Amino acid sequence: MDDSQITVNGQLRDCGGAGPHTRLLDWLRTEGLTGAKEGCAEGECGACAVLVARPDGADRSRWTSINACLPPALAFDGQEIVTAEGLGTAPGPCAEEALHPVQREMADRGGAQCGYCTPGFICSMAAEYYRPERDAARSSAAQTGTAVAGEEHATDHESGPNGFDLHALSGNLCRCTGYRPIRDAAYALGSPDGSDPLLVRQGGPAPAARPTQKIVDGARFVRPAAMEELFDLLEQNPEAKLVAGATDLGVEVNLRHTRPPLTLAIDRLEPLRMLEVGNDRITIGSALSLTEIDRGLAGRVPLLSQLFPQFASPLIRNTASLGGNLATGSPIGDSAPALLALDASVVLASASGEREVALAEYFTGYRQSVKKPGELLRAVRIPLPLAESTAFYKIAKRRFDDISSVAVAFAMQLDGCTVSSIRIGVGGVAATPIRATRTEQSLAGQPWTPETAEAAAAVMSAEGTPIDDLRASAKYRSAMLGQALLKFYAETASAVEVAR
Secondary structure, eight states: OOOOEEEETTEEEEOTTOOTTOBHHHHHHHTTOOSSOOSSSSSSSOTTEEEEEEESSSSOEEEEEEETTSSBGGGGTTOEEEOHHHHOBOOBTTBOOBOOHHHHHHHHTTOOSSOSSHHHHHHHHHHHHTOTTHHHHHHHHHHHTSOOOOSSSGGGOOBOTTOOBGGGGTTOOOSSSOSHHHHHHHHTOOOOOTTOHHHHHTTSOOOOOOOEEEEETTEEEEEOSSHHHHHHHHHHOTTOEEESSOTTHHHHHHHSOOOOSEEEEOTTOGGGSOEEEOSSEEEEETTSBHHHHHHHHTTSSHHHHHHGGGSSOHHHHTTOBHHHHHHTOOTTOSHHHHHHHTTOEEEEEETTEEEEEEGGGTEEETTEESOOTTOEEEEEEEESSOOSEEEEEEEOSSSSSOOOSEEEEEEEEEETTEEEEEEEEEESSSSSOEEOHHHHHHHTTOBOSHHHHHHHHHHHTTOSOOOOOSSOOHHHHHHHHHHHHHHHHHHHHHHHHHHO
């Protein structure tokens, strides 16, 4: 369609000139909005951050920060975007100064030096500035007189007295400032004025998904209007690339110059965006973003509450999905070990129907799975009840925003002082994510004691077939497996003492 349009900074702009592989960042810059810049081209530095209006329930929206360097521009047909230029106005011959509060604090407190990454910081800060839950955090801090941490996995949050979660900026990098001035600017922010147009905008629904089709030089971009259309396209084009957040495909396009002949945008199809908590299972739509899942579950699955803050960065989590993370089949994807420990299954759907496959049987080889041509991963299912003792450990060179060298997840049920059941998911030590079945067998029915843990740690160290690569040696990976089990024991031993 040649009538594709995106609302940018309140102005409707024609994006019909964008091709299927034109990134949002490139299109914005051709429109003269050059505040967003390319740094890493893989969603790690945040120099390209912008705001997009995303659903927050049926009747509200929220400004969400995303990396513009990854998704195609056509994925935002009919959507609303705000760039750093749209937040405020610098003084000039034809305009008076009207800086946004975030911009003003960054300027006053020296939060910008060379300025290359500053627009990205400002957009991420603005998303946190407008976050609805921040007022509650601020009120709590005012009552207690202390800074507050996030409700879940508190060590992964650092909040100021104004309720600003500093980890909202963990996907943004800056070499110049040393970060202290940026933190000072973040913690100096008050609440948005009630008449703030961006705050007022959050009181209305986000734009509905708009069916889109575009063909340029033989390459096609399609946003199907319904699942039936998606299944037909997949059946006719099994080589098509599905895109929700583009956090994986975007990197392939940027760094490996992949140019898929057909790209299918599925992120706004409602059947792929459900989140249902039933009596016997939780069902999570494959296109729901990790941030939306975390917010929707509200701590109901503690293991996922531990996983999400360690998964890349907020900018990535705001678009990345479980479906995408599992469909890539990466042996170091962070979600698979946690979901394996939770005994999850996946629902595979096609024009001919659906089938459910245990996640432990889903992966068949390096980036390979049982998914057939024409099938897509529609949902993830987690059985209930959940194990009482869970933990997720990520071993990486950086605490946040990094790829795992090893990831380990535990889900254990104790009967008094005895291990009645345990599931252990592991990533980074084989061609696929795996269950540590030998270690599970060695623990089942055993007393949860230091001696048991030591013996099981030796078994755990021999799980998988780790290799040497740039992230870690095989020996190091094996050692981390054993250490993860010992750490899990140390953190859960108190439950045994209570049972005694």
